[in-house]
Amino acid sequence: MTSNSDRKETVRDVVLEHALDRLAEVDRAACPPGLPERIAAQTSISPLRLAHVEQAEPREKSRRPLLLAVLAPVAAAAVLGAALLIVIPSGPPAETTADEAVQQLAFLLEDDADSLIAFGDTDELGMLAMDLGSGHEDGLLIDDSWGLPDFEGGMP
C-alpha cells in the first residue's frame, strides 16, 4: 500500500520534473538557429562527401597503441598474480578514443571489476569505472603507489 508520504513525494517529484523540463525547453531554445544547418553542411552520409569530411577532421586513431595498452598490462598482471592490471596513460595524449578504450576494456573485464588492480590517473579511472558499469570510483581498487610515470615509460 502506498503511504501518504510516498504519494507526497511522488507529487513533488512530478513537480520537480516539470520544472526540469521547463529548464530543458529554455536550453534547447538557446541552440543557435544555424547550428543544425552548419552541421548538415559539414557532415554527410554519402561516401563521396564523407571522404571530404575525413580530410577536414582528424583521422580515426590507430588501434595499435590501445592494444598495447591493454595487452601489456594483462601480461604484467599474470606475472604479478593479479586478475588484471590496467594502466591508464596519464602523460601524453593517449592514442585512443574513449569509445574504443571503453569497448575493449569492458569486453576484457566483464564482471571482474572486484579482482581488478588499476593503476593510473584517478580521474581517468573514475570515468572508466563509470563506463564499465560500477557507477562509482570505488568499484575499482585504485593503486597508484607503484610510481609508474606513465605508460610511455613502459611496464616494469
Place this chain on the structure above:
Amino acid sequence: MNLVRAEPISETPTDDLVRAARGGDEGAWRELVDRLTPRVFAFVRSKVGAAELAEELTQTTFVKVARQFARTDSAGYEERGVFEAWLFRIAINSVRDEARSRKRRAEVPAEAASPEATADRLRPDAALAAMREAIASLGPADREMIDLRHQGGLSFTQIAATLGKPLGTVLARHHRALKKLRAALEARGIDAGELAG
C-alpha cells in the same frame, strides 16, 4: 517567456529516418540533424557550460555519427533500435574526451563546471538560475542522470541503453538524483513548484 519547443519537424519516426539515412538519404539525415541537434546541444551545454564549446562538441558528435553511418564494414553503426541512446553515448564521450584533453593542457576540465562557473552563464530568469545552480551542486552521476532525462529528453529505457545499466537501476538513480536536487533547492530556500509554474 517565448519558448521554442524542439518538436519533430515531421511525424516520421526517428528509427525510420535513421534507416533511410543509413541507406544514403541525405534528406533524412538533414532531418535527423534538425530534430536532434537542440537536444544534444542542451545536453552538452549543461555539462560544459560555454555555448561555443557546446556547439563545437555537438558538431563533433554528429560528425562521428555521419562517419559511422557512411561505413559499410562491421565497424559501422549497427541498427538495433537504440539510435538515440547511441547518439548520446557519443555525446558523453565527446565531452569526456574534451575534458581529458583540457586536463592534459592544464585547463579547467570541461565537465567540471562549478556552481560559480554556472552562475556566470545564468539567464535573467532567477528561478531557472537557481535551478541551474542546484543542479551544478550535485555529483557527476546525479547530474548525468538529470541531464540525459531532461536536457537530452531520453526515456528511461534509452538512458539504460546509453549507460549500459539495468532499467531498475536507472529508475532508482533518477529518483535519488531528484531527491538530492530537491534538497539542494530547499537548502537555497526554493520551492520547485515556483519553478514549474
